[in-house]
Amino acid sequence: xxxxxxxxxNTESTPGPDFIRARIAADNLSGRFNxxxxxxxxxxxNGYLHLGHSKSICLNFGVAAEFNxxxxxxxxxxxPTKEEVEYVDSIREDVRWLGGxxxxxxxxxxxxFEKLYGYAEQLIKLGKAYVESLSADEIREYRGTLTAPxxxxxxxxxxxxxxxxxxxxxxxxxxxDGEYVLRAKIDMSSPNVVMRDPAIYRIRHADHHRTGAKxxxxxxxxxxxxxxxxxxxxxxxxxxxxxxxxxxxxxxxxDTLGVYHPQQIxxxxxxxxxxxxxxxxLIQLVQGGYVRGWDDPRMPxxxxxxxxGVPAEALKEFCARIGMSRADSTVEYSFLxxxxxxxxxxxxxxxxxxxxxxxxxxxxYPEGETEIFDMPYHPxxxxxxxxxxxxxxxxxxxxxxxRLEAPPKYHRLAPGKEVRLRYAYFITCKDVIKDENxxxxxxxxxxxxxxxxxxxxxxxxxxGTIHWVSAAQARxxxxxxxxxxxxxxxxxxxxxxxxxxxxxxxxxxxxxxxxMEPAPAENTEMKQVQFERLGYFCRDKDSTPELxxxxxxxxxxxxxxxxxxxxxxKNA
RNA sequence: UGGGGCGUCGCCAAGCAGGUAAGGCAACGGGUUUUGGUCCCGUCAUUCGAGGGUUCGAAUCCUUCCGCCCCAGCCA
Numbered sequence: 001x002x003x004x005x006x007x008x009x010n011t012e013s014t015p016g017p018d019f020i021r022a023r024i025a026a027d028n029l030s031g032r033f034n035x036x037x038x039x040x041x042x043x044x045x046n047g048y049l050h051l052g053h054s055k056s057i058c059l060n061f062g063v064a065a066e067f068n069x070x071x072x073x074x075x076x077x078x079x080p081t082k083e084e085v086e087y088v089d090s091i092r093e094d095v096r097w098l099g100g101x102x103x104x105x106x107x108x109x110x111x112x113f114e115k116l117y118g119y120a121e122q123l124i125k126l127g128k129a130y131v132e133s134l135s136a137d138e139i140r141e142y143r144g145t146l147t148a149p150x151x152x153x154x155x156x157x158x159x160x161x162x163x164x165x166x167x168x169x170x171x172x173x174x175x176x177d178g179e180y181v182l183r184a185k186i187d188m189s190s191p192n193v194v195m196r197d198p199a200i201y202r203i204r205h206a207d208h209h210r211t212g213a214k215x216x217x218x219x220x221x222x223x224x225x226x227x228x229x230x231x232x233x234x235x236x237x238x239x240x241x242x243x244x245x246x247x248x249x250x251x252x253x254x255d256t257l258g259v260y261h262p263q264q265i266x267x268x269x270x271x272x273x274x275x276x277x278x279x280x281x282l283i284q285l286v287q288g289g290y291v292r293g294w295d296d297p298r299m300p301x302x303x304x305x306x307x308x309g310v311p312a313e314a315l316k317e318f319c320a321r322i323g324m325s326r327a328d329s330t331v332e333y334s335f336l337x338x339x340x341x342x343x344x345x346x347x348x349x350x351x352x353x354x355x356x357x358x359x360x361x362x363x364x365y366p367e368g369e370t371e372i373f374d375m376p377y378h379p380x381x382x383x384x385x386x387x388x389x390x391x392x393x394x395x396x397x398x399x400x401x402x403r404l405e406a407p408p409k410y411h412r413l414a415p416g417k418e419v420r421l422r423y424a425y426f427i428t429c430k431d432v433i434k435d436e437n438x439x440x441x442x443x444x445x446x447x448x449x450x451x452x453x454x455x456x457x458x459x460x461x462x463x464g465t466i467h468w469v470s471a472a473q474a475r476x477x478x479x480x481x482x483x484x485x486x487x488x489x490x491x492x493x494x495x496x497x498x499x500x501x502x503x504x505x506x507x508x509x510x511x512x513x514x515x516m517e518p519a520p521a522e523n524t525e526m527k528q529v530q531f532e533r534l535g536y537f538c539r540d541k542d543s544t545p546e547l548x549x550x551x552x553x554x555x556x557x558x559x560x561x562x563x564x565x566x567x568x569x570k571n572a
Numbered sequence: 573u574g575g576g577g578c579g580u581c582g583c584c585a586a587g588c589a590g591g592u593a594a595g596g597c598a599a600c601g602g603g604u605u606u607u608g609g610u611c612c613c614g615u616c617a618u619u620c621g622a623g624g625g626u627u628c629g630a631a632u633c634c635u636u637c638c639g640c641c642c643c644a645g646c647c648a
Contacts, residue, residue, distance in 0.1 A: 043648095136645080146643070178646065190575085199646050246643090321584080325578095327584095331597095334597075334598075341610095466607090559609085561608090
């Protein structure tokens with residue numbers, strides 16, 4: 001691979017800063033937060049990071065870098081029953097992969113459990129929190145509805161002393177799960193349901209992946225998040241739109257406690273067609289065996305994309321290009337593919353591989369002879385170097401590059417037609433050999449010895465150039481071809497009685513045996529390449545010395561396929 | 573029927589102390605090309621969810637309406 005291109009150096013039309021950067025710039029100018037910028041990326045370690053998180057990672061770490069600030073990595077681990085170390089490990093790896101550098105600031109909400117507990121007691125002492133005896137069902141009933149106000153709990157006016165005692169006994173483990181809960185005392189008739197005395201601490205007799213059995217009460221998101229931000233001195237707490245209603249509570253807790261108060265700003269979360277971006281649903285794909293794991297190359301997880309061969313740089317470029325706004329939006333999957341191709345085109349060496357081989361015998365080529373061609377790894381950039389490719393009397397070409405009857409504008413091989421074998425010779429189809437079912441199993445050609453290298457001295461033009469491998473020296477490789485994981489554009493929109501799982505594309509993985517030219521097949525250092533005319537591929541970790549495995553990251557743009565479809569809509 | 577948001581080209585998205593619609597992707601047309609790839613050139617919103625109003629002038633201000641999203645976890 002060569003050095004990365006720099007797509008950000010076009011000075012022609014740099015879009016203005018997005019609304020978040022504009023607000024931060026304004027705060028900087030006014031001296032708010034002492035003109036400091038400090039963000040955080042705060043995932044819960046309850047699953048693997050995905051495309052949606054990359055938007056947040058690029059935003060938070062990007063903003064910090066642009067404003068000469070800092071960005072923390074914070075694992076929001078307040079729910080021990082859902083969180084695992086496997087997930088925190090993957091999160092650290094994925095964020096690092098995307099270039100997020102949190103230096104020594106790797107924090108955990110669980111680091112603050114003691115402090116958080118102290119704040120909760122403080123809230124009680126302020127008369128702003130109380131221990132609730134109602135059951136979960138009763139609390140729900142008392143909460144009212146979206147249109148009707150709630151009712152106050154009969155336990156709402158316990159004395160501070162009683163609340164304190166009860167809360168301490170909660171911590172001491174004297175009660176069962178669900179027996180009590182600590183609630184903020186705010187306003188049961190607030191039009192914002194979030195403010196109707198939200199629960200801030202619950203009892204959970206469960207081991208926590210970091211604090212073990214030390215705690216049996218755990219703070220809830222609304223209580224832990226704002227205070228964690230406050231403790232870390234975050235200036236701008238960036239989160240997705242669904243937390244907008246929670247901002248009032250975020251502000252209330254901080255103001256009531258009188259502590260340092262960051263600014264929460266919400267942005268629209270990322271949606272992409274043909275995929276699902278929800279940890280809750282992704283985990284079902286993994287556990288239901290729909291994919292081969294969190295890092296299955298079909299998964300929209302960062303580990304899946306990485307294994308698929310998507311470079312971090314392409315993902316960052318994608319995030320930069322989709323922009324930032326507060327409008328719900330769904331980005332086309334093909335836009336991601338464009339960003340991947342754009343990057344890989346500049347960086348990947350070209351090689352030849354045949355995915356669906358059909359044999360070609362060149363009848364006038366001397367039997368038993370082999371010659372070696374030096375071929376550039378990149379047609380436009382000699383710095384990529386060259387490799388040697390053997391040529392002989394028997395070769396394989398792509399089945400799709402031959403037609404018994406050539407459709408209009410077909411530039412490839414057909415009876416009587418001449419094509420160029422890339423960097424080798426012109427060949428002309430003279431005959432075909434069919435099997436007992438009448439299917440073509442071999443093509444017989446002649447070659448023009450004077451066209452060596454792929455150019456004829458008589459200046460004769462051939463429209464088609466096809467790729468090939470020499471039969472005797474070709475290496476067997478496994479190739480995995482991927483399609484969309486879902487066969488619908490929006491797997492979130494399900495028909496009555498169905499779930500998103502009913503839309504999983506069962507043909508999203510096709511594993512085939514292919515043939516590759518020898519040099520790059522043997523060079524295990526060559527991690528990602530372009531198979532000429534086919535797409536970008538990367539070496540998978542399942543590779544063995546005997547049998548390399550390649551994943552198709554993305555196909556090349558295929559204008560011919562589009563044309564053929566248009567001209568012959570119902571054909572073949 | 574409560575509250576909070578959002579609606580600019582097929583998809584993203586600038587523009588919003590009013591001055592007469594950036595850019596990218598896609599699409600379409602053309603050129604270069606030993607990848608039907610890349611690259612290059614060109615076309616692509618008289619209109620900004622709809623209707624009223626203010627104004628010399630509105631996507632930007634006012635107003636009414638319509639549509640979509642979020643909130644009734646002891647999830648985050």
